[in-house]
Amino acid sequence: MLPDSVLPDSVLPDIETVVRENLAAVxxxxxxxxxxxxxxxxxxxxxxxxxxxxxxLTSLCRDTGIDMAHFTEDDLAGMHTLRDCVEILSRHAPAGA
Structure with a gap:
């Protein structure tokens, strides 16, 4: 898991923003x-x-360009917190995103 204040690369702030916005919307x-x-x-x-x-999850995939097919059952089951979502999505983010 990622600590609250650690964002290891340039992809995570974008993914975290998308996760936060989409979660608040639903x-x-x-x-x-x-x-x-x-x-x-x-x-x-x-x-x-x-x-x-x-x-x-559908809106996250649309907004991040990550294909839902990349997620395993364990990935989906492991999305319990916002932090979990950011971590799991970042593993599947397209290179250079």
Whole structure:
């Protein structure tokens, strides 16, 4: 897992921004993207439903150019927090993104 303050390369800030914006867009609570906590549980803290997770992941793939087919079942099951999403997406980001 990535610590809150460590962004190892230039790809992560872009991915983190996209993750934050897309997560805030699908949540049923009103929260600004910058107010989302990296380690908070997406379902427990933010109430992300299964349907909203699908919408969230679909929009993430569209906005990052990452093909959903790259994700394994373990990747999808491991997306419990914003930090998890950033970490997993960064592994599949196109070179030079």
């Amino acid at each position: 949540l049923t609570i009103d929260i600004a993207p910058e107010d989302l906590e990296p380690a908070a549980a997406l379902t427990g803290t933010y109430g992300l439903t299964s349907l909203n997770k699908v919408l969230f």
